[in-house]
Amino acid sequence: MRLLVIEDDPLIARSLEQALTPLGNIVEVFTHHAQAREALQGGQFDLVLLDLGLPDGNGLTLLAELRQRGDTTPVLILTARDGVDDRVEGLDLGADDYLAKPFSLAELEARVRALLRRSQQRVDNRLVFGALTFDAASGVVTLNDRVLDLPRRELCLLEGLMLHAGSITPREALENRLFGYGDVGPNALEVYISRLRKRLDGSGLRIRTFRGLGYRLEEVSS
């Protein structure tokens, strides 16, 4: 995995490099707009971490150029400005996520992992999270390399959770996925969730409930 970090503050750039390299990544750091543009045109990256306030230009223009070329490399925006407008503009231009400074490295790592997972999935059409894999083409799920035979709705639910693995999947999205847009009882989804939970028991993965918000497939922290 090659990561491109565009950040002009040397302290932050250094800590980003140190934090992301252990994830098995090659991290290249640029401090200027112009250098970063050259690097983006030349090489293939799996993720771009983009600081908006660069000394020689706005990061948003760099992002716009990237997307105009049809380059779909995931972009995570880092900025000290946490104005809503900036966020909306960044996401509108095709950024994949947004993190306001100051941020904790743990949070950054989680977001980077999620984006890389999505990037990977785009490449080989396979969802991987912890011991779980999901092959989107064949619909085969494996847990610890053993095929998990799931009924249709549970499969559907697991795919939904794995698409957003590490972050919350809104409950409305899961309900629509499972039951279509019709009215369903409030507990219908919970039934399938608890069935999946039983299957994942002891696998190092769990499904956490966020009341009224949704569910998150996450790794059980020790």
Add this chain to the structure above:
Amino acid sequence: MIEVEGTLKSRLAIWLLATVSALGVLLLVEAYFSSQHAAERAYDSQLEAAALTIAEAVQWEAGQPVVKIPSAALQILATRHQERVFYAVLDADGQRVSGNLDLDIAPEWRRRASSQPIWMNEAYQGTQWRLYGRELDSAGWETQDPVQIWVGHTMTGREALTEVLFEQAVTRFVIMVLLAGILMLLAMRVALAPLRRLRQQLRRRDADDMRPLDTRVPEEMREMAETLDSLFTRQRQGREALLRFTADASHQLKTPLAGLQTTSELALKRDSPDAWRQALVEVHGSAERTSRLASQLLSMARLRHAVEANATSRIDALALLHETAFDWAQRDAAQAHDIGLAPLPASPQYIQGEVWALRELLGNLIDNALRYTPPGSVITLGAVCHAQTLELYIEDDGPGVSPDVMAHLHHPFERGDRQDTEGSGLGLAIVDSIVRRHEARMQVESAEKGGLRVRLLFPYLTQHEEE
């Protein structure tokens, strides 16, 4: 944006010119007619005098009137304009006794002249004539027959006199207009002098001079001067508040920074990795607190100095609540807590507000709940539709606060008597000012489960505002 639209002088001049020209046309028309009338009267009385002089010259010889026209009569008629003069004396049968031109006096005219003297305008030989005819009871020795005397002349003299009179009137008028114009220019200079004075004073001012104005202005300009003064006052207050706030903020930031400095300095003097580790933990915690303080100070400054009027929009409060809860539930800081959303009312509920401020408001309340409750606490956000207000609430099952502390929780730097947890106490002060900006109310009370429940009561967006 200042758009220059003509000058006051030209505006006044145009108005004055328009009224003067309208008035001038009326005055000139009137002057023309009165000049004509005056000339008419002057020349008519000459004709009358001539007729009387001729009448006196009528004598009777053998029952027949005989006229010897005195030269005086003709002199009266002859003006200096070389006019052609006409006279005729007719007897009772209409026979011409004497006369100088063969201008026919129609029987109809004679009949009318017999009752009273008449005036008439008549065309003869291609020119206009003014005629006067009157009947005279001229008594001879034997008979008493009426005699009619007709006199007349061409109109050149009248026209010339009319012209002279009219010219005089026009000259007077033009002189008056010129004088009025000059006076107007002078008056405008005098009247606009206070404006010029004010302008010079404002121009001489330093950029940071916010003292009240010191100038004399007429009553009409008082309002403007007072408005300027109050603008200066507000700017001065704003600047002072900004200075005060900057001082407060730097003071607030200095304390944790001093802690960072001393902790790291001490650690650098030590040799044991354990001591370094301990110091790093402290530095990390302090840095986090400082970051939070900085962003809170920024929100505070933004709230105090926000001048963007009408930045508010129609907001679906429930969607915003959902979005904010979702955002916070994902955050690293919330992982040890159980953040959730109670079932919301089914239909969207609209309020008028600023999105960033409301996000900040809810975020601060969630942040407070996360900080001031032990890990594992249940934090619930929800909404209730009341008749008059929409309630957004956040409640926790933490330790809560005592009732007497609750009352002044929202003063800056108040931390509910708790020194054990980190925080500046700015959070609730920010919350309070956002609540006031939205004309909402905040109630802090004990929750059913023993924790704290913060209720925010927003007025609904009224039908009127929605249009």
